Amino acid sequence: xxxxxxxxxxxxxxxxxxxxxxxxxxxxxxxxxxxxxxxxxxxxxxxxxxxxxxxxxxxxxxxxxxxxxxxxxxxxxxxxxxxxxxxxxxxxxxxxxxxxxxxxxxxxxxxxxxxxxxxxxxxxxxxxxxxxxxxxxxxxxxxxxxxxxxxxxxxxxxxxxxxxxxxxxxxxxxxxxxxxxxxxxxxxxxxxxxxxxxxxxxxxxxxxxxxxxxxxxxxxxxxxxxxxxxxxxxxxxxxxxxxxxxxxxxxxxxxxxxxxxxxxxxxxxxxxxxxxxxxxxxxxxxxxxxxxxxxxxxxxxxxxxxxxxxxxxxxxxxxxxxxxxxxxxxxxxxxxxxxxxxxxxxxxxxxxxxxxxxxxxxxxxxxxxxxxxxxxxxxxxxxxxxxxxxxxxxxxxxxxxxx
Amino acid sequence: xxxxxxxxxxxxxxxxxxxxxxxxxxxxxxxxxxxxxxxxxxxxxxxxxxxxxxxxxxxxxxxxxxxxxxxxxxxxxxxxxxxxxx
Numbered sequence: 138x139x140x141x142x143x144x145x146x147x148x149x150x151x152x153x154x155x156x157x158x159x160x161x162x163x164x165x166x167x168x169x170x171x172x173x174x175x176x177x178x179x180x181x182x183x184x185x186x187x188x189x190x191x192x193x194x195x196x197x198x199x200x201x202x203x204x205x206x207x208x209x210x211x212x213x214x215x216x217x218x219x220x221x222x223x224x225x226x227x228x229x230x231x232x233x234x235x236x237x238x239x240x241x242x243x244x245x246x247x248x249x250x251x252x253x254x255x256x257x258x259x260x261x262x263x264x265x266x267x268x269x270x271x272x273x274x275x276x277x278x279x280x281x282x283x284x285x286x287x288x289x290x291x292x293x294x295x296x297x298x299x300x301x302x303x304x305x306x307x308x309x310x311x312x313x314x315x316x317x318x319x320x321x322x323x324x325x326x327x328x329x330x331x332x333x334x335x336x337x338x339x340x341x342x343x344x345x346x347x348x349x350x351x352x353x354x355x356x357x358x359x360x361x362x363x364x365x366x367x368x369x370x371x372x373x374x375x376x377x378x379x380x381x382x383x384x385x386x387x388x389x390x391x392x393x394x395x396x397x398x399x400x401x402x403x404x405x406x407x408x409x410x411x412x413x414x415x416x417x418x419x420x421x422x423x424x425x426x427x428x429x430x431x432x433x434x435x436x437x438x439x440x441x442x443x444x445x446x447x448x449x450x451x452x453x454x455x456x457x458x459x460x461x462x463x464x465x466x467x468x469x470x471x472x473x474x475x476x477x478x479x480x481x482x483x484x485x486x487x488x489x490x491x492x493x494x495x496x497x498x499x500x501x502x503x504x505x506x507x508x509x510x511x512x513x514x515x516x517x518x519x520x521x522x523x524x525x526x527x528x529x530x531x532x533x534x535x536x537x538x539x540x
Numbered sequence: 541x542x543x544x545x546x547x548x549x550x551x552x553x554x555x556x557x558x559x560x561x562x563x564x565x566x567x568x569x570x571x572x573x574x575x576x577x578x579x580x581x582x583x584x585x586x587x588x589x590x591x592x593x594x595x596x597x598x599x600x601x602x603x604x605x606x607x608x609x610x611x612x613x614x615x616x617x618x619x620x621x622x623x624x625x626x
Contacts, residue, residue, distance in 0.1 A: 275555055285605060285621050294603060303554065303599040308619055309606045328606075328614065404596055411589050414565055418585045421568045425578060459579065 151227035158232065164223040169234065170242050171195075173215045178204075184211065188219070188234065196233035197221075203237050212346060216242040247347055251354055254381055258356075263363045264384045270368040272388060272400065273336045278305045279400055280335030280367070282325040285310035289343040289372075289393040296397035304401050307335055313342035318352035326361040326369070338365070339396045340382065341372030353380035362386055372396035422463055430456050460506065500524045512539050554595045561588040 145153075158164050171188030178184050182201030187194050197219070211217065221236040258264065279297070283289050285308060297306060309325040312318040322340060329335055340362070342350070352358060353373045362369050362385045371386035372393045383389040390396035433453055501509040502522040509515055517537055523530045564585040567573060573581065605619040 275558075285619075290621070298601055298603075301599075302601040303596060305602040305604070306619075307604050307606065307616065309614075332614075407596060408593065411593055414561060414585070415589055417565060418568055418582055421571075422578060422582045425571070425575070429575065463582065 147230070148227060151225060151230050154230075155225035155227055158224050159222075166220075166222060167234075168218065168220050169195075170216070170218045173211055173217060174213050176211055176213050184236075186211065188217070196231060197236055198233060199236040199239065207239060209241060209346075211239065214348065215346065218242045244347065247351070251381070254354065254356055254359070255384065258359055258381065258385065263359065268363070269387045272368050272370070275301075275402065276304045276335075276337045276400060278307055278335045280325075280329045280338035281306060281308045282311055282322060282329075282338060282340040283308070283342055283393070284313045287343055289313075289341060292343075292392075292394040293339065293397040296394055297401060300398070300403045301401035302404070312352075314345065314349045314352060319355035319358050322352055323357050323361040326358075326365055329367055330365055333367075335367060337368045337370065337400055339370045339372055339390070339393070339400060340386070341370075341390070341393050341396060342374070343393060344374045344378065350374050350378055350380055353382040355381075358382050359385045370396045370400060419463070423460070426456055426460055426463075457506070512537050554592065557588050557592050557595070561585060561592065564588065 169188065171190055174187045174189055174194070176184070176186040182204060184199040184204050186197050186199075188197050189195075217239050218241075219234070219236045220238045221234050223232060223234050225232045262268070281290065281293060283293075290308065294306065297304060309328060311321040311325050313322075326338070326340065329338055340353075342353075350373055353371070359381045362371065362382050368387040369385075370388045370390050371380070371382045372390040372395065373380045373383060374392075376391040379389075388399060390399050430453065433456070500523070501515075502524065503509055503515065504520050504522070507514070509521060515521060515534055515537065517534055519534050521532055521534060523532055564581050568578065568581050568585065603619045604616045605621070606614045607617050609615045
């Protein structure tokens with residue numbers, strides 16, 4: 138029966154209930170464990186979330202002052218232990234837990250599982266250096282086992298295309314976290330081995346919590362990496378993250394980007410190497426020809442051998458023509474090199490004689506091919522050949538004046 | 541399929557060229573060759589260097605992704621994901 142004097146407002150009721158919660162000594166200080174879901178970090182700094190177990194859920198809030206003392210970033214799926222009080226938010230008529238402090242739960246178990254598996258596989262010899270396969274120097278095709286979106290694949294592809302376009306890339310997209318991640322990674326490794334599609338593979342993902350990286354600590358992944366006939370580079374998380382697959386892999390890269398740097402050579406270094414090879418060949422050949430020429434000159438100057446001077450002259454002309462053709466082929470190659478290098482390593486320009494030429498300097502050669510190093514090397518009315526970076530000019534000296 | 545094989549052959553050629561180039565330089569620097577042998581080695585070295593450089597300059601990286609086909613078989617397709625992300 139409704140009478141005027143026992144009617145409450147909604148707010149009055151909610152406040153009454155709140156009062157009961159607040160004055161209950163058990164509810165005003167509790168310790169609770171659960172898994173975070175519906176996590177929201179509001180722009181005001183407050184954190185809103187739900188805590189759940191298999192059968193239940195409770196709303197939770199952590200105000201900015203309390204959240205500021207956290208030493209980790211809460212995420213959905215994370216297991217936590219919290220201290221706080223249960224009270225009522227009278228506007229919504231909802232009870233919820235007000236979190237004062239929060240710490241990670243289950244890390245101890247993960248750590249123990251990690252160490253146990255590591256010890257077991259180590260005892261079996263899965264980490265032994267003798268099982269590590271060498272990586273191909275110039276891979277034709279690189280298999281990548283990671284998520285098709287996100288920082289890891291982007292970083293890897295960027296670096297591969299910058300360093301060495303010669304290697305093709307084949308991505309096997311996998312789940313890198315969650316319940317089916319390990320299974321999915323194993324499938325990819327086995328696929329590449331069955332099909333022999335690639336000659337090296339990178340397995341990995343970007344950084345995340347220990348739970349996020351956990352697939353790479355699973356035994357089935359470790360065994361698949363070990364069984365792989367194709368060399369495997371493991372690149373999981375950041376530099377500080379070590380996973381079991383890192384230990385089993387043929388090479389551990391500290392990050393996915395680093396894996397891309399390790400798997401291919403740098404094109405610029407290779408081009409430098411070719412340049413160096415050309416210089417070495419040039420030097421070598423020129424030295425040998427100079428030696429032969431000196432030997433000929435010795436015989437020519439020796440009067441007892443004058444009767445064969447005709448033959449010697451022929452030989453000398455042959456050598457001269459060789460020198461010219463070698464200098465030409467060397468110069469052609471070098472100017473081509475120079476064009477490429479001026480793009481790639483322009484700072485080296487200053488060191489190269491061709492760089493000097495392209496800045497407007499030139500070299501003068503006498504008719505016998507010797508470089509003019511001083512005005513005293515030439516006389517007036519002498520033919521000289523002036524070489525520029527892009528061609529040469531034949532000239533006759535008119536007047537010689539010494540500084 | 542023919543294109544694929546041809547690609548693989550080209551790629552083998554790069555490594556083969558590099559290896560030959562090393563041998564040429566070693567022979568030249570070893571110095572134990574006649575003048576004519578030396579000159580043909582030199583010529584070969586120049587050609588090999590040019591070939592290697594060309595191959596590096598002209599290499600086009602193919603980036604593919606494996607996707608499941610109708611009968612669960614894996615098919616190679618061009619990977620477009622990176623373009624979307626950038």
